[in-house]
Amino acid sequence: MNAISPNPSRAYDLNFARYVYENIDGGERLRMCMQCGACSGSCPIGQQMDHGPRKLFMMIRAGMKEAVLTSNTIWNCVSCYNCVVRCPRKVPITYILHDLANLAVREGFDAAKKADNARFAKAFMWSARKYGRTDERLVTGIYYFSFGLLEGMKRGMGNQKIALNMIKTKRMHLGMPHAIKAKDELQNILAKAQEIQDRHGKGA
């Protein structure tokens, strides 16, 4: 665990909420939320969310930091932006959820390590960092095996038919991953960005 954001000491201690306002991408508009529920109601998989964005935002105000950063709401976002266009207060909900997920990853919450989305993101960025491009085959593979060898094989087998179809239609690339020429350059840029990010102590 690596507490980046402050830990509230009591209900509605605003130190965490204020951290979110100031440091989370789009967080400055979070204070405008009037709890109408349009976001949670518009989410395609809102029924699969423990809290939904609306309640999650109230929990941020209530200082329920751990409950927020371990909530499945931040991992289940399908990035459809339905909530963003519906929000009567123009809160950029999707961006906030993504950045909260990043905060959860950085703070090292166990839930963040276990979440599908976090595992997938890790695999994805591994490819993007290493090759400058994402190789869907490698990303999926690494993602599957992040659950362990057995589970990875199980998932791989389960999707064998799909993979085969993709290979047959030449939509899954089998040789060396596609890569950019200036890999070092990109890695240097990313390293510097990471450094600035850490310097700010935040994602932005």
Place this chain on the structure above:
Amino acid sequence: MSRTLTYYPGCSSQASAVHLDKSLRAILPPLGVQLRDIDDWNCCGASVGHIEAGHLANSALSARNLANAKAAGPEDVVTPCAACYLNTHYVNESIRGSETLKGDLNEALGVVGKSYDGSLHVRHICELLVTDIGMDAVKAQVKKPLTGLKVAGYVGCQTVRPFANTERANKFDSYDDPTFLDDFTQACGAEALPFKMRTHCCGGSVSVMSPDKGLHLIKELLEEAQKLGADVISTPCPLCQTNVEMYQPEINKRFGTGFNIPVVFYSQLMAVAFGLDPVKDAGLDQNIIKSDKLLGR
């Protein structure tokens, strides 16, 4: 009259959406657009990069692309991929709107001697077709109208929605009830079905990583398309195309359905209607579920 635009194909152009890239490169020149790829373009981070990398590092991915694009010229950057558009446009507009972010990103770019000033314009290819090219020009290229083909136009989420209600918007259509895809269909001489689930979500990358969470969404889409008697589903989005197509056998297995509906890109429809080669130009052999009607079988 021909113009050259900077093109950002995105990672899917080399993998799951190679047929989108192929068909676009076939239809755009006749419509007067030459594409010049961003030099050594890299991944945009899609919808998950942010989670792992953080906002700034994720933005740095797009910043490098924009820096390379700007170095080649001031032309608009166009991209066919919803996620690429989303990230590149967002970062571009964020740089315009925030001196801090602009400073941070240029500091990062600076380590390799690059920089970006936020002066480019990032656009989706569909917007280009709607706003700059126009349907009259598209119709003018149609040699083999797709008469009788019933098309469910599935727009998905990210092409029209992300900035719809902000000052960042490239407002070319409604985020709830966009009609551009139907216009494309009709321009090709095909029948646009009243597909009301056109902006319902397919689950995006969540469907990829956790099918349990998203498959029912795809099922609902297919049900509606089947009910309408769709010959094909047309879409502009690489991930939508892949999700809706590749999961059909799995959905049939789980829900006892019998879906076998081809899912194609609008650009593939245009390529065929323009009288180009269904395989070589439209890449229709690269669809898992083949459309016999389009392949002329």
Place this chain on the structure above:
Amino acid sequence: MSDKPKSQTVLVVGGGIGGISAALEAAECGAEVVLIEKAPTLGGRVAALNRYFPKMCHPTCGLEINYQRIKKNPRIKVFTMAEVSGISGSKGDYTVTVTTTPRHVTPACTACGDCAKVAASEVADPFNYGLAKMKAAYLPHAMAFPMRYVVDPSVVGTPEGQAIKAACKVEAINLDEKPESFALQVGAVIWATGWKPYDPKNLTMYRHGEIADVITNVEMERLASHDGPTKGHILKPSSGEAPKKVALIQCAGSRDLNHLAYCSRICCLASMKHAAYVREQYPEAEVDIYYIDIRAHDKLEAFYQKAKADPGIRWIKSKPSRIEKGASGEPVVCGENTLSREVYANAYDLVVLATGMQASAQPPAGAQLDDYGFVVSEEGVFGAGVATGPLDVSMSVQSATAAALRAVQAVRS
């Protein structure tokens, strides 16, 4: 005061309840008043309402009193089908250009109705918000003031137009009438241009116009009105059946930065009124009210408490995210109940969108507007009623009475 204003006439623009009130209050203080109205009849939005909250009385009752006051007051001149096309000058000395739309019926009309009997074609009926059609020669409604017919321009130059003209025994049809402009010299101007319902087409997620049984609150008023398209029976537009389950959706456009940034003030109370209409006509019917905050200001709280005591009305604190079309074409309201965290999808027979109020006319140069398009009063040019912001009827009349005082002050000094 030494410098008397050049003109002591007060111009009131807009003949709804605000404009009528402003005109009367000023005239009954001795001012000369010109009242102009865009539509063929006075009465504005309230004339199309079935009842007022909280008394559930009929708006036409107060209009009747006001029309009597106008008829008996020689100081008020009324021009209908007239609009202001320009204003110049300053306090005490304005020149106002008024442009009229042809009514094609002269003041000789006796309202006998012979023209309507021969009119064959039908045109959209704005009084019924397009829920019904009317003959191309029509009386806008039974309470129209002036009580004079209108011939729709669509029949001008047609055989039907000629037949209509021929049917009039008093030769009151003039198909050659053209738009005209004239100038007025006035000392003060009151903008009482009222409101228009926020266009539900902008609320794409609620699919008004696509799902037949999704209607707006102003349409609900017409359905409930005895002189409306269903003669006062609240029926599903899709089938003409009685609804058993009705949803009333608050803030359809209001309190939404994507639509109307302000609260339209009246919608909560109007919806409670609509719940009462439904419950009165169909005692077995269930009504669900979706809301963000129930805004029953001051003593109107009593009206809220009365509605709350009705077991047939359910209150769901939620801004619905969208309306889906159900298997039989019925509206399905989807969203999150914020008090229970339930993500719901509830099917209804009828859904009423409580669309808000939008400023209805952009006054020509001379009036100052706020960011929302509402009139901000200044020297010589004043706002009255909903032209100044979202108000209920009582507050509109209050505002109009204040505007009358401003005008009276302006033309005396």
Place this chain on the structure above:
Amino acid sequence: MEKKIGAYLCKGCGIGEALDFKALEGVVTKEFKKPVKSHECLCGEAGLAVIKADMEAGEVTLPVIGACSPRVMTDRFMFPGMTPIRANLREQVIWSHPAGDEDTQMLGEDVLRMFMTQATKVNSPVPYTEGEFSTTILVVGGGFAGLTAAREAVKAGHDVLLVEKKATLGGHAASWSAIVPSKPPYHDPETNPLPKLIEEVKASSAIRLVTGATVTKTSGMPGKFQVELSDGSSHTVGAIVLATGFRPYDATKLSHLGYGASPDVVTNVEMEAKLSAGKVHTHAGAAPKSVAFIQCAGSRDPNHLPYCSSVCCSVSLKQAIQLTKADPDVMVYVIYEEMRTPGVTEEFYRAAQEAGVIFMKGKASKVEGRHGITVTVADELLQQDVPLGPLDMVVLATGMVPNSTDPDAPAQEYGAELLNADINPYPTEGDYKPAASAPPGGSLLNLQYRQGPHLPMLADGFSDSHYICFPYETRRTGIYACGPVRRPMDMGEAHEDAMGAVLKAIQVIRNAAEGMAVHPRAGDLSYPKINLNACTKCRRCTVECPFGAIDEDEKDYPVVNPTRCRRCGTCMGACPVRTISFDNYTVEMLSSMVKAVNIPDEFDEKPRILIIACENDAYPALDMAGIAGHQYSSFVRILPVRCLGSMSALLISDALSVGYDGVVLMGCKPGDDYQCHFVKGSAMAKERLSKISDTLKSMQLEVERVTMVDASIADSARLPKVIDELVAKIDAVGPNPFKGF
């Protein structure tokens, strides 16, 4: 000038085809021996020329126009100095009854008889213009609304007498640090306008300022109110604006919210004082780092104030914004049930959110602790009880109690009793329980009126007429309440309200001087005249007048105050000996009109039923039934009255004694949600009707013959059915045995 009646009958709009004009003309010439002229289109230029020529030649001074309803063509049939009599042959005869029918013809002839009779009975009214009329406006209350009223009245050219109870001007708002915005962009607290307003009022030579004084006596009437003040001075004023404002709800009753238990639990008024002082601090003297506002502290609570005080939400927003502006680190919470920021005030809600204020939907169930207070919130959005604290301060957003009485003055027993008897226009279902009795305290104006010293108020204690279309309707003509004494309101609305009240004050002054009525019968020159020789001193007129216009002299005789009168005629209807009349409206006139109808004998099987209809609602509804082509029985005869309250019970017995088979009264809905624009006219009619059964019994008639129907103006489709049902019902009772007497 000698009255010369002439009838003009119109054949237009189908009347000529539907009715036998020879017979109609015969009614005028043979029965009334008056000249008659028929015309193809009377309202056209040629038709009007016929009437005008006769009038100019002096042959006719009072035309009776048998044509369309008096509700239409009013402007065209308006002749210099007089209003003609209109017999409605179109809407209520030929449009609602079959053409060429025997019964329609009889109806048409009877309508003509009724209105020819009216013509013979009316006289041009002579207005009341006796004595001197004052144009000074008395403003009671020197708070924001009163000061605004005073300033605006002066701007309109009137002198003002401003009376304030306290030694200083400004009321509660005088010391407020800032106010809720009412100007675009509605985003930031605005500067308190009061200090400047006070200066303006003080500097005005047209305002006579009396501070530290109250009104001890008010008598007279609009244009000539006699007012005595506690400083011993007396004044004549033309109209009165009552702007006595509000007092904050007594927080000592809110001990359940911690008031009194901790010095750091304060009211919003106390918080305002701290903000005005420039530095907010706790009892211990420290700047607070955490503050919670509890909304609806006493409001919307059946145990305290049943209504919403309207302003508390935005006042808390303002104070919260001010606290965060002073110290960005302070944590501010607003605990609310419904956030009420109607209209453009929504922007102010957003402004508070922008400032970082936290809004918690729920109820404060417990407030504990003296220092470091903990508020237990039933947090509805988190769905759990949340202990909020320790807090440095808690602010109770207390509501408004109207100063519709003077809490510092003793209550007058007589007044309280009359107040309690007032109509309660608000529903009592649900949790809304209005006060059962008048608020404590004495009268503000000490009206020397038969009907008591108070300006009538509603059950919730606010002075108001509660009309929707006519918010300045008042039950004491010439006295207009404004500001929070009328309805809970913020300063923006109070400003408009004060202006509205001033307009009405100016209007009443102007009209009173010319002997003209104000709303709703604006311009009416008639007023009730009482023949005291016949008066039995029964007091019904003084008690029943909805506007308290009639007092009693020392010998108990009624005294009419003409400019208080609104000309509804309720007094005329109340008088058991028909001794109250208007120049153009008398019981005798109505009775003669009723009797003018030809009653067929019982063997004709043509019953006659008299409908006495309110001319504002029932009568137009019947007109509109005609416009819509709804048909109803031709056996009814419709008598329009100013208000059903002006209907004397004697009219019913007159009708029955001449052989009508039944009488139907059509008036506006009485009771809680009364719809009578004379407040209680229809209620009075209902009461009189309840007592008529004795009369019927004495005449040995069935009670079913007389019915009252609630009729609204929107009943054009319903009333024809109601009429037909009643006709059938009365017909079933059988013919009136008095027929032919």
